[in-house]
Amino acid sequence: MAGVDAEKDPVWMTSAMLKAYTHPLRRQILRLFARREYLRAADIATELDVAPNSASFHLRTLADAGLIVEAPDRARDRRDRVWTHVKGAMSVGDPEHPVADAELGGAVLRAIASEHQDLVQRVIAWSPEYFEGRSTEIHALFQQRTIRLTDAEFSALVRVFDEAASAADEAHDEKDPDGRFWQIDLIAADDTI
Template sequence: MTSAMLKALAHPLRRRITKVLARREFARAADVAADLDEPANSVSFHLRVLADAGLIAEAPERARDRRDRVWTRVSGAYSLGTPEHPVEDEALGGVLMRTVVDDHHELVRRVAAWAPEYVTGRATDVHALFTQRTVRLTPAEFEAMMTKVEDVMRAAVDAHDSDDPDGRSWDIDTVAADDTI
Protein backbone atom coordinates (compact mmCIF):
# COMPACT_ATOMS: atom_id res chain seq x y z
CA MET A 1 0.00 0.00 0.00
CA THR A 2 1.45 3.34 -1.03
CA SER A 3 1.72 6.39 1.22
CA ALA A 4 -1.07 8.03 -0.81
CA MET A 5 -3.31 5.02 -0.14
CA LEU A 6 -2.48 5.09 3.57
CA LYS A 7 -3.18 8.83 3.80
CA ALA A 8 -6.46 8.41 1.95
CA LEU A 9 -7.63 5.65 4.28
CA ALA A 10 -6.54 7.52 7.39
CA HIS A 11 -9.71 9.61 7.10
CA PRO A 12 -12.72 7.90 8.75
CA LEU A 13 -15.24 9.12 6.15
CA ARG A 14 -13.13 7.65 3.35
CA ARG A 15 -13.05 4.27 5.11
CA ARG A 16 -16.84 4.46 5.43
CA ILE A 17 -17.08 5.29 1.72
CA THR A 18 -15.00 2.23 0.80
CA LYS A 19 -17.34 0.06 2.87
CA VAL A 20 -20.35 1.43 0.99
CA LEU A 21 -18.61 0.70 -2.31
CA ALA A 22 -17.84 -2.83 -1.11
CA ARG A 23 -21.52 -3.35 -0.23
CA ARG A 24 -22.92 -1.79 -3.38
CA GLU A 25 -20.07 -2.78 -5.72
CA PHE A 26 -20.86 0.26 -7.91
CA ALA A 27 -22.20 3.62 -6.72
CA ARG A 28 -22.58 7.28 -7.58
CA ALA A 29 -21.60 10.02 -5.13
CA ALA A 30 -25.27 10.72 -4.43
CA ASP A 31 -25.87 7.06 -3.54
CA VAL A 32 -22.92 7.01 -1.15
CA ALA A 33 -23.96 10.34 0.37
CA ALA A 34 -27.47 9.04 0.99
CA ASP A 35 -26.18 5.80 2.54
CA LEU A 36 -23.87 7.70 4.89
CA ASP A 37 -26.14 10.70 5.50
CA GLU A 38 -23.30 13.00 4.42
CA PRO A 39 -23.37 16.00 2.04
CA ALA A 40 -22.90 14.93 -1.59
CA ASN A 41 -20.22 17.56 -2.25
CA SER A 42 -18.15 16.23 0.68
CA VAL A 43 -18.54 12.66 -0.54
CA SER A 44 -17.54 13.70 -4.08
CA PHE A 45 -14.37 15.31 -2.74
CA HIS A 46 -13.44 12.18 -0.77
CA LEU A 47 -14.23 9.93 -3.75
CA ARG A 48 -11.71 11.90 -5.81
CA VAL A 49 -9.08 11.53 -3.05
CA LEU A 50 -9.67 7.77 -2.97
CA ALA A 51 -9.46 7.63 -6.77
CA ASP A 52 -6.24 9.68 -6.86
CA ALA A 53 -4.77 7.22 -4.34
CA GLY A 54 -5.68 4.26 -6.56
CA LEU A 55 -8.17 2.72 -4.12
CA ILE A 56 -11.27 3.24 -6.28
CA ALA A 57 -11.85 3.75 -9.99
CA GLU A 58 -14.58 5.00 -12.24
CA ALA A 59 -16.80 2.41 -13.89
CA PRO A 60 -17.87 4.21 -17.09
CA GLU A 61 -19.68 1.10 -18.36
CA ARG A 62 -22.18 1.65 -15.50
CA ALA A 63 -22.73 5.35 -16.25
CA ARG A 64 -25.98 6.63 -17.71
CA ASP A 65 -24.17 9.23 -19.82
CA ARG A 66 -20.73 10.88 -20.16
CA ARG A 67 -21.30 13.18 -17.19
CA ASP A 68 -22.45 10.39 -14.88
CA ARG A 69 -19.66 9.13 -12.59
CA VAL A 70 -19.99 5.67 -11.13
CA TRP A 71 -17.32 4.35 -8.76
CA THR A 72 -16.06 0.93 -7.68
CA ARG A 73 -13.28 -0.36 -5.44
CA VAL A 74 -9.99 -1.44 -7.00
CA SER A 75 -9.45 -5.15 -6.41
CA GLY A 76 -6.31 -5.98 -4.47
CA ALA A 77 -5.58 -2.36 -3.50
CA TYR A 78 -6.24 -2.93 0.19
CA SER A 79 -3.24 -5.06 1.22
CA LEU A 80 -1.32 -3.11 3.85
CA GLY A 81 2.04 -4.75 3.27
CA THR A 82 4.07 -7.93 3.37
CA PRO A 83 7.74 -8.73 3.95
CA GLU A 84 8.15 -8.88 0.17
CA HIS A 85 6.28 -5.58 -0.31
CA PRO A 86 6.65 -3.62 2.94
CA VAL A 87 4.51 -0.62 3.72
CA GLU A 88 6.11 2.62 2.47
CA ASP A 89 5.35 4.68 5.58
CA GLU A 90 5.56 2.71 8.80
CA ALA A 91 3.90 5.41 10.93
CA LEU A 92 0.94 5.73 8.57
CA GLY A 93 0.75 1.95 8.33
CA GLY A 94 0.51 1.77 12.12
CA VAL A 95 -2.25 4.36 12.16
CA LEU A 96 -4.21 2.47 9.52
CA MET A 97 -3.69 -0.84 11.33
CA ARG A 98 -5.07 0.68 14.54
CA THR A 99 -8.14 1.95 12.68
CA VAL A 100 -8.69 -1.51 11.15
CA VAL A 101 -8.48 -3.00 14.64
CA ASP A 102 -10.95 -0.39 15.91
CA ASP A 103 -13.31 -1.30 13.04
CA HIS A 104 -12.92 -4.98 13.96
CA HIS A 105 -13.71 -4.27 17.64
CA GLU A 106 -16.82 -2.35 16.59
CA LEU A 107 -17.96 -5.31 14.46
CA VAL A 108 -17.41 -7.69 17.39
CA ARG A 109 -19.40 -5.33 19.68
CA ARG A 110 -22.31 -5.27 17.18
CA VAL A 111 -22.32 -9.06 16.91
CA ALA A 112 -22.13 -9.47 20.70
CA ALA A 113 -25.10 -7.13 21.11
CA TRP A 114 -27.14 -9.17 18.61
CA ALA A 115 -26.11 -12.67 19.73
CA PRO A 116 -28.27 -12.92 22.90
CA GLU A 117 -31.39 -12.33 20.81
CA TYR A 118 -30.44 -15.22 18.53
CA VAL A 119 -29.23 -17.76 21.09
CA THR A 120 -32.37 -17.27 23.20
CA GLY A 121 -34.62 -17.72 20.17
CA ARG A 122 -36.04 -14.18 20.20
CA ALA A 123 -34.44 -13.56 16.79
CA THR A 124 -34.51 -16.31 14.18
CA ASP A 125 -32.70 -14.76 11.22
CA VAL A 126 -28.96 -15.35 11.09
CA HIS A 127 -27.03 -12.09 11.05
CA ALA A 128 -23.70 -13.16 12.43
CA LEU A 129 -21.66 -16.11 13.54
CA PHE A 130 -19.20 -16.63 16.31
CA THR A 131 -16.87 -19.48 15.63
CA GLN A 132 -13.62 -20.53 17.18
CA ARG A 133 -11.34 -23.38 16.29
CA THR A 134 -7.79 -24.16 17.29
CA VAL A 135 -5.69 -25.88 14.63
CA ARG A 136 -2.08 -26.96 14.54
CA LEU A 137 -0.47 -26.07 11.20
CA THR A 138 2.90 -25.10 9.82
CA PRO A 139 3.21 -21.53 8.55
CA ALA A 140 3.01 -22.84 4.97
CA GLU A 141 -0.12 -24.86 5.75
CA PHE A 142 -1.69 -21.82 7.44
CA GLU A 143 -0.95 -19.64 4.41
CA ALA A 144 -2.42 -22.27 2.07
CA MET A 145 -5.55 -22.49 4.24
CA MET A 146 -6.02 -18.71 4.23
CA THR A 147 -5.60 -18.65 0.43
CA LYS A 148 -8.38 -21.24 0.17
CA VAL A 149 -10.61 -19.22 2.51
CA GLU A 150 -10.07 -16.12 0.36
CA ASP A 151 -10.76 -18.16 -2.81
CA VAL A 152 -14.04 -19.44 -1.34
CA MET A 153 -15.14 -15.91 -0.42
CA ARG A 154 -14.18 -14.57 -3.86
CA ALA A 155 -16.11 -17.40 -5.57
CA ALA A 156 -19.20 -16.70 -3.44
CA VAL A 157 -19.07 -12.99 -4.31
CA ASP A 158 -18.60 -13.77 -8.00
CA ALA A 159 -21.54 -16.21 -7.96
CA HIS A 160 -23.90 -13.81 -6.18
CA ASP A 161 -26.79 -12.38 -8.18
CA SER A 162 -26.61 -8.66 -7.40
CA ASP A 163 -30.29 -8.31 -8.38
CA ASP A 164 -31.45 -10.81 -5.74
CA PRO A 165 -33.63 -8.83 -3.31
CA ASP A 166 -32.62 -11.15 -0.45
CA GLY A 167 -28.97 -10.14 -0.81
CA ARG A 168 -27.49 -8.56 2.31
CA SER A 169 -24.13 -7.03 3.02
CA TRP A 170 -22.04 -9.12 5.43
CA ASP A 171 -19.01 -7.84 7.29
CA ILE A 172 -16.66 -10.80 7.65
CA ASP A 173 -13.72 -10.70 9.99
CA THR A 174 -11.45 -13.69 10.10
CA VAL A 175 -9.31 -13.67 13.21
CA ALA A 176 -6.41 -16.05 13.50
CA ALA A 177 -3.39 -16.08 15.77
CA ASP A 178 -0.79 -18.73 16.42
CA ASP A 179 0.30 -19.86 19.88
CA THR A 180 3.23 -17.43 20.04
CA ILE A 181 1.06 -14.33 20.28
Protein backbone atom coordinates in the same frame (compact mmCIF):
# COMPACT_ATOMS: atom_id res chain seq x y z
CA MET B 1 -3.69 -1.55 -10.81
CA ALA B 2 -3.25 -2.80 -14.35
CA GLY B 3 -2.01 -6.35 -14.40
CA VAL B 4 -3.08 -7.11 -10.83
CA ASP B 5 -5.82 -9.68 -10.42
CA ALA B 6 -7.00 -8.48 -7.03
CA GLU B 7 -9.41 -11.40 -6.86
CA LYS B 8 -6.47 -13.83 -6.77
CA ASP B 9 -3.48 -11.85 -5.49
CA PRO B 10 -3.57 -9.37 -2.62
CA VAL B 11 -3.03 -5.75 -3.53
CA TRP B 12 -0.11 -4.40 -1.51
CA MET B 13 -1.22 -1.02 -0.24
CA THR B 14 0.89 1.94 -1.27
CA SER B 15 1.48 4.91 1.02
CA ALA B 16 -1.24 6.79 -0.90
CA MET B 17 -3.67 3.92 -0.30
CA LEU B 18 -2.79 3.76 3.38
CA LYS B 19 -3.21 7.52 3.79
CA ALA B 20 -6.57 7.45 2.00
CA TYR B 21 -7.73 4.48 4.07
CA THR B 22 -7.00 6.16 7.41
CA HIS B 23 -9.92 8.57 6.97
CA PRO B 24 -13.13 7.13 8.52
CA LEU B 25 -15.46 8.60 5.87
CA ARG B 26 -13.37 7.03 3.10
CA ARG B 27 -13.63 3.64 4.80
CA GLN B 28 -17.42 4.13 4.98
CA ILE B 29 -17.42 4.98 1.27
CA LEU B 30 -15.45 1.81 0.47
CA ARG B 31 -17.91 -0.29 2.51
CA LEU B 32 -20.75 1.37 0.59
CA PHE B 33 -19.08 0.35 -2.68
CA ALA B 34 -19.07 -3.25 -1.46
CA ARG B 35 -22.85 -2.98 -1.12
CA ARG B 36 -23.69 -1.00 -4.25
CA GLU B 37 -20.69 -1.59 -6.57
CA TYR B 38 -21.28 1.55 -8.70
CA LEU B 39 -21.72 4.97 -7.10
CA ARG B 40 -21.82 8.66 -7.92
CA ALA B 41 -20.90 11.44 -5.50
CA ALA B 42 -24.62 12.24 -5.16
CA ASP B 43 -25.35 8.63 -4.13
CA ILE B 44 -22.70 8.79 -1.42
CA ALA B 45 -23.86 12.21 -0.22
CA THR B 46 -27.40 10.90 0.18
CA GLU B 47 -26.49 7.53 1.69
CA LEU B 48 -23.91 8.84 4.18
CA ASP B 49 -25.54 12.25 4.80
CA VAL B 50 -22.52 14.31 3.72
CA ALA B 51 -22.23 17.32 1.43
CA PRO B 52 -21.92 16.40 -2.28
CA ASN B 53 -18.67 18.38 -2.61
CA SER B 54 -17.25 16.45 0.36
CA ALA B 55 -18.25 13.15 -1.28
CA SER B 56 -16.58 14.28 -4.53
CA PHE B 57 -13.39 15.26 -2.71
CA HIS B 58 -13.14 11.89 -0.97
CA LEU B 59 -13.90 10.02 -4.21
CA ARG B 60 -11.05 11.85 -5.95
CA THR B 61 -8.72 11.00 -3.06
CA LEU B 62 -9.71 7.31 -3.23
CA ALA B 63 -9.25 7.35 -7.01
CA ASP B 64 -5.84 9.06 -6.79
CA ALA B 65 -4.82 6.35 -4.30
CA GLY B 66 -5.95 3.55 -6.64
CA LEU B 67 -8.70 2.23 -4.35
CA ILE B 68 -11.50 3.06 -6.80
CA VAL B 69 -11.67 3.54 -10.57
CA GLU B 70 -14.07 5.30 -12.89
CA ALA B 71 -16.75 3.23 -14.62
CA PRO B 72 -17.54 5.38 -17.68
CA ASP B 73 -19.69 2.63 -19.22
CA ARG B 74 -22.16 3.24 -16.34
CA ALA B 75 -22.33 7.02 -16.89
CA ARG B 76 -25.47 8.65 -18.30
CA ASP B 77 -23.42 11.24 -20.23
CA ARG B 78 -19.88 12.66 -20.42
CA ARG B 79 -20.36 14.82 -17.31
CA ASP B 80 -21.67 11.93 -15.20
CA ARG B 81 -18.92 10.34 -13.10
CA VAL B 82 -19.59 6.84 -11.87
CA TRP B 83 -17.07 4.96 -9.74
CA THR B 84 -16.44 1.38 -8.65
CA HIS B 85 -14.03 -0.09 -6.12
CA VAL B 86 -11.01 -2.28 -6.74
CA LYS B 87 -12.13 -5.75 -5.67
CA GLY B 88 -10.15 -8.28 -3.72
CA ALA B 89 -7.97 -8.44 -0.67
CA MET B 90 -5.81 -5.49 0.31
CA SER B 91 -2.76 -6.06 2.46
CA VAL B 92 -0.75 -3.50 4.43
CA GLY B 93 2.53 -5.34 3.90
CA ASP B 94 4.76 -8.25 4.74
CA PRO B 95 8.51 -8.97 4.69
CA GLU B 96 8.51 -9.32 0.90
CA HIS B 97 6.36 -6.18 0.47
CA PRO B 98 7.34 -3.92 3.39
CA VAL B 99 5.25 -0.87 4.13
CA ALA B 100 7.07 2.36 3.27
CA ASP B 101 5.59 4.30 6.20
CA ALA B 102 5.34 2.21 9.37
CA GLU B 103 3.41 4.93 11.24
CA LEU B 104 0.82 5.10 8.47
CA GLY B 105 0.58 1.29 8.38
CA GLY B 106 0.03 1.28 12.14
CA ALA B 107 -2.70 3.93 11.81
CA VAL B 108 -4.53 1.78 9.27
CA LEU B 109 -4.28 -1.30 11.48
CA ARG B 110 -5.56 0.67 14.51
CA ALA B 111 -8.52 1.93 12.44
CA ILE B 112 -9.33 -1.59 11.25
CA ALA B 113 -9.01 -2.94 14.80
CA SER B 114 -11.34 -0.24 16.14
CA GLU B 115 -13.98 -1.10 13.54
CA HIS B 116 -13.48 -4.80 14.32
CA GLN B 117 -14.09 -4.11 18.02
CA ASP B 118 -17.27 -2.25 17.10
CA LEU B 119 -18.42 -5.23 15.03
CA VAL B 120 -17.66 -7.63 17.88
CA GLN B 121 -19.71 -5.47 20.28
CA ARG B 122 -22.67 -5.45 17.88
CA VAL B 123 -22.47 -9.24 17.54
CA ILE B 124 -22.29 -9.66 21.33
CA ALA B 125 -25.37 -7.46 21.74
CA TRP B 126 -27.32 -9.52 19.19
CA SER B 127 -26.13 -13.03 20.14
CA PRO B 128 -28.45 -13.67 23.13
CA GLU B 129 -31.46 -13.38 20.80
CA TYR B 130 -30.11 -16.31 18.82
CA PHE B 131 -28.66 -18.62 21.45
CA GLU B 132 -31.66 -18.08 23.75
CA GLY B 133 -33.97 -19.07 20.87
CA ARG B 134 -35.77 -15.72 20.43
CA SER B 135 -34.58 -15.48 16.82
CA THR B 136 -33.99 -18.24 14.29
CA GLU B 137 -32.32 -16.04 11.67
CA ILE B 138 -28.55 -16.09 11.61
CA HIS B 139 -27.08 -12.59 11.73
CA ALA B 140 -23.61 -13.32 13.06
CA LEU B 141 -21.24 -16.07 13.99
CA PHE B 142 -18.63 -16.59 16.64
CA GLN B 143 -16.39 -19.47 15.79
CA GLN B 144 -13.06 -20.41 17.23
CA ARG B 145 -10.67 -23.11 16.16
CA THR B 146 -7.06 -23.80 17.05
CA ILE B 147 -4.94 -25.70 14.55
CA ARG B 148 -1.22 -26.31 14.15
CA LEU B 149 0.19 -25.04 10.83
CA THR B 150 3.47 -23.95 9.29
CA ASP B 151 3.78 -20.43 7.84
CA ALA B 152 3.29 -21.86 4.34
CA GLU B 153 0.23 -23.85 5.42
CA PHE B 154 -1.26 -20.78 7.12
CA SER B 155 -0.69 -18.66 3.98
CA ALA B 156 -2.38 -21.39 1.90
CA LEU B 157 -5.35 -21.38 4.31
CA VAL B 158 -5.72 -17.60 3.95
CA ARG B 159 -5.72 -18.00 0.15
CA VAL B 160 -8.47 -20.63 0.48
CA PHE B 161 -10.56 -18.19 2.57
CA ASP B 162 -10.05 -15.46 -0.04
CA GLU B 163 -10.92 -17.80 -2.91
CA ALA B 164 -14.00 -19.12 -1.09
CA ALA B 165 -15.23 -15.58 -0.37
CA SER B 166 -14.68 -14.54 -3.99
CA ALA B 167 -16.44 -17.66 -5.29
CA ALA B 168 -19.42 -17.10 -2.96
CA ASP B 169 -19.64 -13.46 -4.05
CA GLU B 170 -19.56 -14.45 -7.74
CA ALA B 171 -22.15 -17.22 -7.24
CA HIS B 172 -24.62 -14.99 -5.39
CA ASP B 173 -27.81 -14.15 -7.27
CA GLU B 174 -28.15 -10.35 -7.01
CA LYS B 175 -31.92 -10.67 -7.51
CA ASP B 176 -32.39 -12.99 -4.52
CA PRO B 177 -34.51 -11.00 -2.03
CA ASP B 178 -33.03 -12.96 0.89
CA GLY B 179 -29.52 -11.67 0.19
CA ARG B 180 -27.96 -9.55 2.94
CA PHE B 181 -24.58 -7.90 3.25
CA TRP B 182 -22.22 -9.63 5.66
CA GLN B 183 -19.12 -8.05 7.12
CA ILE B 184 -16.67 -10.87 7.64
CA ASP B 185 -13.72 -10.26 9.90
CA LEU B 186 -11.30 -13.12 10.23
CA ILE B 187 -8.75 -12.85 12.97
CA ALA B 188 -5.96 -15.24 13.61
CA ALA B 189 -3.08 -15.30 16.05
CA ASP B 190 -0.48 -17.94 16.75
CA ASP B 191 0.59 -19.09 20.20
CA THR B 192 3.46 -16.59 20.38
CA ILE B 193 1.17 -13.55 20.61
